[in-house]
Amino acid sequence: MSTRADSLAYQSGFGNEYASEALAGALPQGRNSPQRAPFDLYPELISGSAFTAPRHENRRSWLYRRRPSVVAGRYQPYAQATWRTGGDKAQAVPPEPMRWHPTPLPANIADIDFIDGVHTVAANGDADAQSGVAAHIYLAGRSMEKRAFVNADGEILFVPQQGRLVITSEMGVLEVKPGEIALVPRGVVFKVALPDGPSRGYLCENYGAQFRLPELGPIGSNGLANARDFQAPVAAYEHDGEVAYELVKKFGGHFWRAPTSHSPFNVVAWHGNLSPVKYDTANFMTIGSISFDHPDPSIFTVLTSPSDTPGTANCDFVIFPPRWLVMENTFRPPWYHRNLMSEFMGLVYGEYDAKPGGFKPGGASLHNAMVPHGPDEEAFDKASHAELKPQKLDNTLAFMFESRYRFIPTEAALQSPQLDTDYADCWAGLEDQFKS
Template identity: 35%
Template sequence: MPSQKPSICPANATHSEDPYKYQCGFGNHHVTEAIPGVLPPCGTNLPQKCRYGLYAEQLNGTPFISPRNMASSVWMYRGKPAAAHHPPVKIGGGDHIESCFLSINSNATFTPLSYTWGPLKSDQSLASTAGPAVTFVQGLKTIGGHGDATLKEGLAVHQYAFDTDMHQQAFSNHDGELLLIPQHGTLDIKTELGNLRVKPEFIVVLPPGIRFSVNIVRALESPMSKIKATGYALEVFGTRFTLPDLGVLGANGLAHPRDFEYPMARFDHDAEDDGRPFCVTIKLAGRLFSYTQPHTPFDVVAWNGKYAPYRYDLSRFCHLTANTDQLDPTSYCVLTAPSKGPGMSLVDFCIFGDKWAVSRNTLRIPYYHRNIATELCGVIRGQYPGSVRPLEAGGLSFEQSYMPHGETYEAHRKASEAANDPVKLGGSLFFMFNVSSHLALTRWATEEHPDIRLERPGIWDSMKNHFAHHLQEANACLSGSHGQQTLTPPKSPDGRMLIDTNL
């Protein structure tokens, strides 16, 4: 049943193809009802009797004693309480899902090697009707992670690919908060609190414990066409995504709070004699369980609170630029998840889209560096601008913490000689997971992924030692400054000077 007509959120005005309406404002206490008058009067959340015979139910996302600025919960008024279901049973199908990345898990390994993975394809081709159907839950594959969901500390990185809607099914992730990044295929996500339309170049965040279904938007003229959806997922344990502090930037910049959109209340209605079972799958400690119930879980007629899913249009991100030098990747941070360590994030989600490059007397390509953070990059649209790895749209790259990396010699030399004129960078959209720790890769990622691309052998062999050609100049400088050091060119065992003459 459609929700009550709200005032249109200005941030949603440009998405005319979206059938849903939204509430705006990151972290707000939202209030919405699909039928006027369902919410209890102000001053109470738990009336003795709810209107229309509905049941009041609360979902808490934080402990009761959490500070008020961190507390997050939602009150729902629904057809039947969520407790009305049959006992859960353990099921298969989650062999490629991991939530523990400690050394005790033989399926997760820490490695200093660089990896690149190609796009993950669904088990069904776009044109074929043969083969098993794959839902969102079945198409979720873990690349790697850190920590352990049962310790409420860490994260997991996944790719997904599926081609089938979740008919009469729902999913509830009890391990952590899930950020989805569609790369191909528009998602229609039905949650207990309302619906969200999420196309590529959008993201959606789904809090733990919220039940939802993920379906694919298909063309009206061919609703039965075989369309797949692929993308990425970042899951955080024991923490939640929030906006980064702006510091000296002040009140404005990066992702604006008003651009985050939350669903309006919207419900399905079950006839008492329907009799069709609804299957709900749970992910708990990386294992899958399921239970059935004779009614829909999407029967919330009204709700109010802060604990809710939301989406964000990445094209609205406010990119920063600099007149000299380079800004760190976290200056492109959309969302961050704080860790338990003071002043340190668990992971930052950074986006790189259209912007102007205006820095003068500056090397504009990524410089050579080593980093406490592990970097994973993915491409949503266009060509990846890096020169070292063959990363394409739908693929993912991995660079372990403290491992040195940068661009090839050829790319570095070209950028060193390029004009520093202002230029607009565009045509691509890619992201980075900036993880403040080591990251373990799963056995599936290192051995079973259908498209594993290791770093090309010899890619750094063309690197030149330019300094060796300037030793005479450097010695003159040292002599002029009364220095005692004398620089000599390196020699091979047979006494030859090791200076590259092809510079």
């Protein structure tokens, strides 16, 4: 199995019926589970949705592998104390805006791989109830060698901020750089390599309905993230498959480990519509106003996880990429706001136009439901007096995990030295300018 970027190939589309084989003839034709599969491979189905889910929501893939997943040792508890699941309802969260400075890489970063490097900042919902999300920071300095991970609680959305990731999954290999994102479905085994060394980024762990492309409505048939720009891996397997691995599983908020006598990345062929994918945010077709006012941030939604209330998402993944601002007689940064939805925000690179000084790449902010927020004093003053000519916001990429549920920061996040206890001061200078 190759992990060289220049040798990787991809399939195009989001939620497509993909089909791929690393060995010609390995994929059965005309049936999913023949009496004997080609090359004596084991057929194995992975279902990402209930069997009876509506066709347009049904996700599943058939894998043809050298050994089935049931071949593994007994699971034993595994300690991962910094990755939390769901919100701690006993944790009192002040109703005020919060911000964290970038978390520095620890001194022992060379000893930390992806599994051990995940730190939960805030979470909500319940994995067993299949609702809510968790927002994490990952700090990793060592590639996962002969070690694999599977999350039975939710799918994982990767947002790298520093350093590329090479994500090897059962379906194949994805390389993901800052500015790109990757989505690994619930239950799919993967490992993470770090070709650039120490790496930092954000994760959204989604317990609810699977992420999908948002409906376009009056936008029409083109715009936002187009399905063709998502890339799924092609089949690839580790040829030296009889090598012992450690498999770590997240299950019901707890972590477990089991030995295996072989590589879990032994899928020679597969087909279906459940697959990891990656997406380059540079391909996002940004929509904006060409007359007046700043539109709602929902126009920047890349992926959405719907809830049982139409239009009110379990989670929306929203980006703020480079774009033109041309609105007339308009305060162009995002307006002051109190929102039913809760907003966890991060910055991949550049500046965020509403917080040009205080919000740094690798940092995070949290504005929970009905917590007022908006441009700081510097941004307000600049936007109020700027000459309104066409303006390009360039070299910037911010994002938001927006959820109908209140985010509850972990105790570690509330006690972190990176918590900006002076965050509210950025609005202190907004004086009463009323003139009657």
